[in-house]
Amino acid sequence: MEDIKIEKIIRSKRKTIALQITENATLIVRAPFELDEQTIWKVINKHKKWIYKNKKEIEARDPKVLPKEFVSGEGFLYLGKYYKLHIVDGQEQPLKFENGFYLSRSALPEAKKVFIDWYKKAAYEKIIERVNWWAQKRGFKYNKVNITNAQRRWGTCSSKGNLNFSWRLIMAPLSVIDYVVVHELVHLEEKNHSKAFWTKVKMLMPDYKKYEDWLKKNGYLLKL
Numbered sequence: 294m295e296d297i298k299i300e301k302i303i304r305s306k307r308k309t310i311a312l313q314i315t316e317n318a319t320l321i322v323r324a325p326f327e328l329d330e331q332t333i334w335k336v337i338n339k340h341k342k343w344i345y346k347n348k349k350e351i352e353a354r355d356p357k358v359l360p361k362e363f364v365s366g367e368g369f370l371y372l373g374k375y376y377k378l379h380i381v382d383g384q385e386q387p388l389k390f391e392n393g394f395y396l397s398r399s400a401l402p403e404a405k406k407v408f409i410d411w412y413k414k415a416a417y418e419k420i421i422e423r424v425n426w427w428a429q430k431r432g433f434k435y436n437k438v439n440i441t442n443a444q445r446r447w448g449t450c451s452s453k454g455n456l457n458f459s460w461r462l463i464m465a466p467l468s469v470i471d472y473v474v475v476h477e478l479v480h481l482e483e484k485n486h487s488k489a490f491w492t493k494v495k496m497l498m499p500d501y502k503k504y505e506d507w508l509k510k511n512g513y514l515l516k517l
Contacts (some may be wrong), residue, residue: 297337297344304328310336313445314347316513350510361517363404369394370515371415373466390415405517409460416440416463423467423474424456431497433478444516447508448473450480461515465508472504 300319304326310333311323322333337344361367368375371390378394380401387400387407400407417440424438436454443449443459450456456477462470475497483490494501 297341299333299337302330302333312337312340312344314344314351316351318348318351320344320348351513361405361408363396363401363408369408370464372419372463373469387411408517412463413440413460416458416460419463419467420458420470420474423471424478427471427474427478427497431478433481435478435481447512448477450477454481464515465511469504469507472498472501473508475501 297320300315300321302322302324304324307323307325310325310328313321313323315321320337322337324333361369363378363380365378365380367378369378370376371394376390376393378396380398381395382398384395384397387397387403388411389395390411394408396404396407417438420440421438424435427433428435434454435456437456439455439457440460441457443457444461446459447462448456448458456474458473458477462473475494479490479493479497483493498504
């Protein structure tokens, strides 16, 4: 196990241990406060094949994600497709979308913030639409929908019935957004990832597994 290193151990009131391979192919362990390191390493050893497999997949990723330069012709994701960026003069809106992104030259100094603001607004409009559609279909009752800056958690459901979704989801295909929406709506009834939870998810979305896998393999692309 010498080649497996823990980047950090995050302890909380959780009851179970969870292993996470980060976008940098490092290992993060989430564990209960009282769990000793010897037990943690036993769990790591038990799942070493899974760890090696995921580390290898991440290290072999292509294309590599480079920081956005906000130049004409650069591609930006929206609902699972890449659209070209055009830098334009004389446009009142900082950013417009018409089968492509049109960024006002005057907005270039704050291009990243402008894009994030646009993505957040688009995410709220699309996700609230999908939440309401699925909620009506199954009769789920939620409190409200929030759009967050979360980088690692696509969605969460609070004890008060609030549904939280990362704005980055708006870059994913609609079917993937629907999967995350269904996942969090089911958490209104099933708080843990129990057998009952996954049974309900599958009833609503029989092919949910392929969208879950899509996020695992491509989630690293959903960033600026």
